[in-house]
Amino acid sequence: MATIRVRKRTNGSSSYTAQIRLIRDGAQVYQESQTFTRKQTAQAWIRKREAELDQPGAIERANREGATVKEMIERYVLEMEKARALGKTKLATLKAISESYLGQINDQDLNCQILVEYAVWRMGSEGGGVLPQTAGNDLAHLGAVLSIARPAWGYQVDPHAMGDARKVLRKLGYNMRSRERDRRPTLDELDKLLTHFQGILAYRPSSINMLKMTAFALFSTRRQEEITRIKWADLDEAGNRVLVRDMKNPGQKLGNDVWCHLPPEAMAIIQTMPKAVEEIFPYNAESISAFWTRACKFLGINDLHFHDLRHEGVSRLFEMDWDIPRVASVSGHRDWNSMRRRLGMEWTSRLITMNGWPTSCAAVKAR
Structure with a gap:
């Protein structure tokens, strides 16, 4: 059974939480929910996830205790700092990502669509109203974590999610590249x-x-x-x-x-x-x-x-x-x-x- 709940934000916009609950023999065997900025996106996600969960062994894999983005970031920082301390900008960016709603997403649920929505959210007023270049830096630092998380620690991360997200954002007209700084002292x-x-x-x-x-x-x-x-x-x-x-x-x-x-x-x-x-x-x-x-x-x-x-x-x-x-x-x-x-x-x-x-x-x- 799937439902969509609408929640009004303080700025007057709406968010849509899609929830999937699977019952077998009178007992709930699986539950999952995601929040989206558009109702159509929530509906599309429900259709996609229900089709995926209908596959053999899908529920067992879905019930696997994975890791959240926040947990992956924390492990990345811990392991990297054994060799050399990360830069303060990168550390601050990763911490901000881990404390945002994206930090609560599970490894196996992180896909291109979620990354694109996060970048657009960051560029919106609710996410800080940052420039596309700043959102691009966020994705670059997170990409460094994801590139290690799957091969090094076995987290179920889609290896194409980040690359696809960047392509989509470019197609949408966002210039995510950092602008060359030309400031010099007078x-x-x-x-x-x-x-x-x-x-x-x-x-x-x-x-x-x-x-x-x-x-x-x-x-x-x-x-x-x-x-x-x-x-x-x-x-x-x-x-x-x-x-x-x-x-x-x-x-x-x-x-x-x-x-x-x-x-x-x-x-x-x-x-x-x-x-x-x-x-x-x-x-x-x-x-x-x-x-x-x-x-x-x-x-x-x-x-x-x-x-x-x-x-x-x-x-x-x-x-x-x-x-x-x-x-x-x-x-x-x-x-x-x-x-x-x-x-x-x-x-x-x-x-x-x-x-x-x-x-x-x-x-x-x-x-």
Whole structure:
């Protein structure tokens, strides 16, 4: 027996909960329900599930105690963090998915239709009203979980569900691809930030040296996590290079250790750092991010990320007429197409003179 219950939401829209109950010899042997945004979708699901449950052994398989999306996500996070901590953005996204209604869906029930409905829900006001690119990121992070859940742990996940969902969303006209970020700091913004950091160091010398962190990120093109992982043992001063361990790469993260060339300015900054501990920049990456965010908010600088310094640094090298292989030797890029930005570099001399550094950066004043 199947029924559909209608529930009014606070925004005036309706949801439709389809429920299937199977009775044999006076006893209920199976019950299942799903909630949809359209009545026609709920009716179609009932017809499909009743046909599936009519197959031999279907009820026994349906009664199997599977795992919810939330449980799969929790196991994925647990297993992955044994090797290396996941990024805070990915962790936050997976947690949000697990706490949403999608987190309660069983592995065997997760299909293309449910994934499409989740993406559309996320883009709607009730799901947060996010951009299609953000919904696409949600699916990408969840896809990483699903790609492991079936072969590694035996969960009954449809291997084609995610790929089909993406195709459907494209056909529906949603551009799920992340937009290329082209934000770069202006000279005025860098002036404000460096002056702010200089004032904090003068007032609190034991705080994170964001002056040197900012300058090193610009000149070395390194990400904040990479900077905080660099150890003195990874530095080859004679070769003007540094070993960047576990460099971010879509196809390989763990063990992706890459030797990157250090421009003179970056090497000069390193030479001013005290050798008190193993790490050259003994700071926490999340603390740096929080420090940067607070500074931008205080100074009224909108939409500027610490990671934008990497893009700025790459642009600067191109503007110095470096060719692609030479820039790649610094940035560590494997895909040269991702380094195609060509923008100005007026801030460079200002950054050096503001900190009292010689143009050649033969030495940097220790702080």
